[in-house]
Amino acid sequence: MLNYMWALMILVGVLYAAFTGNLGALTDAALDSAGEAISLCITMAGVMALWMGLMEIGQQSGLIERMTRGIAPFLNFMFPRLPKGHPAREYIATNLIANILGLGWACTPAGLKAMEELAKLEAERGNEGYLQQPVASSHVRIASNEMCTFLILNISSLQLIPVNMIAYRAQYGSADPARIIAPSILATAVSTLAAVVFCKVMDRRA
Numbered sequence: 001m002l003n004y005m006w007a008l009m010i011l012v013g014v015l016y017a018a019f020t021g022n023l024g025a026l027t028d029a030a031l032d033s034a035g036e037a038i039s040l041c042i043t044m045a046g047v048m049a050l051w052m053g054l055m056e057i058g059q060q061s062g063l064i065e066r067m068t069r070g071i072a073p074f075l076n077f078m079f080p081r082l083p084k085g086h087p088a089r090e091y092i093a094t095n096l097i098a099n100i101l102g103l104g105w106a107c108t109p110a111g112l113k114a115m116e117e118l119a120k121l122e123a124e125r126g127n128e129g130y131l132q133q134p135v136a137s138s139h140v141r142i143a144s145n146e147m148c149t150f151l152i153l154n155i156s157s158l159q160l161i162p163v164n165m166i167a168y169r170a171q172y173g174s175a176d177p178a179r180i181i182a183p184s185i186l187a188t189a190v191s192t193l194a195a196v197v198f199c200k201v202m203d204r205r206a
Contacts, residue, residue: 040168079149086117087117091111095111121144121146148202156192
């Protein structure tokens with residue numbers, strides 16, 4: 001569906017530019033945007049390299065492990081049926097810590113591994129994650145409570161340092177790129193609180 005929407009918007013834009021005599025402006029805008037995209041990618045690559053390096057230092061020094069132990073009570077509260085010592089716990093903790101530090105791109109691999117381990121856990125419980133009957137000639141996977149909780153926490157995660165947004169603001173000439181830190185902490189704290197309340201309410205209904 002998104003592919004069709006993008007194709008339609010591009011087609012409408014080209015046709016409108018052709019009918020209004022602005023094809024030259026359209027071409028210039030496309031070239032300028034392409035250049036800005038490359039410049040932004042280079043900037044973001046440098047920022048991510050810096051923070052990934054700091055994350056690696058934190059992991060080698062044991063800081064990440066201590067932070068993981070520090071959020072263990074929160075994990076126990078949010079995932080009461082997740083066995084202690086299960087591999088998914090470490091991946092979930094790594095994902096949440098990376099999100100808190102504003103490393104949205106860095107947390108993706110840990111998030112995927114966490115989902116993979118949670119799927120294995122469902123299989124061990126005897127629940128393959130499928131409906132009993134086929135829907136539209138195919139089976140439909142059903143996410144477990146732990147999967148849903150993890151996904152909601154990942155989306156709403158508290159961020160202490162919004163690295164990506166700071167980099168974007170710096171790229172586009174903001175006089176004070178880091179000025180959004182306080183509003184970001186407030187907004188993500190509210191979203192995380194709402195996520196926790198929602199997850200616990202829905203978990204009790206399940």
